[in-house]
Amino acid sequence: MTNGGKTTLSKNLQKLISNSCVISQDNFFKDVSVVSVDANGFKEYDTLDALHMDRMMAVIGLWQKDPQRFMTSRGYPVTFTATEPSDVFVLIVEGFLIFNHGPLNSLFNKRYFLQIPYETCKERRSSRVYVPPDAPGYFDGHVWPMYLKYRKEMEETVNDIVFLDGTQKSETLLSTVLADVQEMLMVSER
Numbered sequence: 001m002t003n004g005g006k007t008t009l010s011k012n013l014q015k016l017i018s019n020s021c022v023i024s025q026d027n028f029f030k031d032v033s034v035v036s037v038d039a040n041g042f043k044e045y046d047t048l049d050a051l052h053m054d055r056m057m058a059v060i061g062l063w064q065k066d067p068q069r070f071m072t073s074r075g076y077p078v079t080f081t082a083t084e085p086s087d088v089f090v091l092i093v094e095g096f097l098i099f100n101h102g103p104l105n106s107l108f109n110k111r112y113f114l115q116i117p118y119e120t121c122k123e124r125r126s127s128r129v130y131v132p133p134d135a136p137g138y139f140d141g142h143v144w145p146m147y148l149k150y151r152k153e154m155e156e157t158v159n160d161i162v163f164l165d166g167t168q169k170s171e172t173l174l175s176t177v178l179a180d181v182q183e184m185l186m187v188s189e190r
């Protein structure tokens with residue numbers, strides 16, 4: 001969900017997981033000129049139609065094909081320990097509608113959903129400036145109703161999501177998810 005803390009957590013994880021990198025759904029919004037407008041005049045940004053999901057999938061495909069090349073071409077460090085060459089690369093995908101897109105959702109090994117209450121979300125959102133900025137009434141008129149719609153759809157179709165309380169301290173969220181990911185990586189290396 002918007003302002004749950006996805007970008008913050010992803011960046012913190014990336015710094016601590018060797019050979020990891022982040023792809024953000026936010027970078028795939030369509031141009032304002034082609035985003036549709038609803039009956040109330042609100043730009044329909046909080047929908048899958050507002051996103052170039054085909055392009056996002058293509059970028060993920062580049063990582064899948066050659067993660068080392070993908071990382072170096074984007075300035076991420078690639079490290080190998082001298083004694084134990086590792087071929088484990090980790091892709092962190094973050095975004096507000098990543099589990100509602102079937103082909104994308106099917107790629108994940110682990111799924112985390114940062115949730116925050118309505119008031120917290122509205123408060124955090126009020127200090128963010130998007131391009132274009134939120135119109136008056138946008139949160140209640142578009143963002144929150146779309147969140148409820150897509151969340152319901154997600155809960156009906158995806159069942160192995162770990163829900164995290166996004167009001168926890170960012171350090172707590174980081175240590176929880178990091179421990180979980182490290183456990184998964186140890187199992188996959190065995």
Ligand SMILES: Nc1ncnc2c1ncn2[C@@H]1O[C@H](COP(=O)(O)OP(=O)(O)O)[C@@H](O)[C@H]1O
Binds near residue numbers: 004124
């Ligand atoms: N655990 C947290 N506790 C309090 N505020 C947070 C936390 N994580 C992020 N924030 C704040 O909430 C806002 C949105 O964070 P961000 O990581 O960009 O969320 P998202 O990517 O989900 O939209 C920012 O102002 C950020 O500083």
Ligand SMILES: NC(=O)c1ccc[n+]([C@@H]2O[C@H](COP(=O)(O)O)[C@@H](O)[C@H]2O)c1
Binds near residue numbers: 130
């Ligand atoms: N990046 C953009 O082009 C753009 C434009 C307008 C609104 N938004 C907002 O971005 C939100 C999703 O991003 P966050 O999860 O980072 O908040 C959506 O709620 C959408 O309303 C993004």
